Amino acid sequence: MVLKDELKPTRFEPAEAEPLTIYLAAPRGFCAGVDRAIQIVELALAKYGAPVYVRHEIVHNRYVVENLRSKGAIFVEELDEIPDTEAPIVFSAHGVPKSVPEEASRRNMFHLDATCPLVTKVHVEAQRQFLSGNEVLLIGHEGHPEVVGTMGQLPEGAVTLIETVEDARTFTPRDPEMLACTTQTTLSVDDTKEILEALKARFPALRVPTKDDICYATTNRQEAVKSIAPKCDRMIVVGSPNSSNSQRLVEVALRAGCPQAVLLQGVQEIDWDMFDGIGSLGITAGASAPEVLVDEIIDAFRARFRADVETVTTAQENISFKLPRPLRENAAS
Incomplete structure (x- = not known):
């Protein structure tokens, strides 16, 4: 399904600007697991106040981490970096070894599990x-x-x-x-x-899960990229270098026929020489990248090209996950 984007260019476009078709992949950006993990930190801050400690980056995105840090989240790599405290400790969406909650319990830490x-x-x-x-x-x-x-x-x-x-x-x-x-x-x-x-x-006797372990969001975002890559001169994947699902989207775009694909954390990383003379551009975002970063990149291209944006949708997502019990009342209110 292809939908015309109704957004208007944010800046005046000179008559000599080159035309550009932007294919915007959908689904893209936040998945249910990422959304839940960020909510857990935000709701913990709202309910218990700052600080809220987070073991490892809650999700692999610098913009998200810095935003939460500005609200009072403190990010650590290991529990031994956290002093004795009654403040909540949140485990990241990626999951932790069993030894981590065991150590938290031994130290009587109040911990919230944001594992997807x-x-x-x-x-x-x-x-x-x-x-x-x-x-x-x-x-x-x-x-x-x-x-x-x-x-x-x-x-x-x-x-x-x-x-x-x-x-x-x-x-x-x-x-x-x-x-x-x-x-x-x-x-x-x-x-x-x-x-x-x-x-x-x-090993014919190998036992595999009855349902694929690769999550729905990873699969859907890769399929969306495959659908637009063959008609794109360039592809931008919005995401962080340490984001596995974002890195995979770059690889998928190249294999699916896009001549060049690049991973960008935000508009400030655009190398405009790479996009000189192009007629089509694909844009997607990894599962931990917020939509605001996509919007900023689209605006930057609209300031330099006569850009027409088409959203190409290959799947609909309506999945959500329950929050930890201590935070559900706050979420409802």
Whole structure:
């Protein structure tokens, strides 16, 4: 479905300005898990006052983090950076190893879990397979907070990380009949499919989740990019460099036929030489990027081109997740 954007240019466009068609991918930007995590911090600040401590960036977006910091959120990487306090501690949307809430409880910390429920589903699946006696494989990127959190649900050494097809081809299991696999939620759909096919070809008994672990938002945003990439001279993905789902959107755009794609945190990072002479531009945003950043980039192009914006919608999203019980009353009010 293609809709004409009704917004008007925000600045006068000289007659000599070049025409430009902007294809705006939809869905884009915040997913339900990100929206819930940000709400948790904001509602905690409203209910308990500042400070509210947040372990790791609540979501991977600098704009979001700085906005929450200005309201009284304090971001730390580990609990030992937090003094003894009655202030709330929020765990980020990416999830945490079991040792983190255990340590918080030991220190009598009041903690709120902002882990995306779809990440929690992966945690539960990994534990279920482990308790069933299976060796657990996790497809994901080493060092990503979500991967660290998922691997930290099980005893050390119980999970083997598979990052590439080559890993899948060279991995040696303890017992090929007792293998289970789960995945990080923000991976490339196509890359993950290739890795899973390589594993299944070697280990036909491999147990995989009945429902894909890659979350709906990641899948929908990649499909939206695939739909516009072939007709775009350039593609902008709005998101942060440490955002896995945003990085994957750049890769998807290039594979789908866009000659050049770039990840930008905001309008200030635009290299205008890259867009000289283009006739079409695709814009999307990772699941942790707010829409205001997209609007600013569109306005910047409208100031330099005779821009016509078309929103290309490939899916509708109406998912929402419950807030932690201590914050539900505040949310309702």
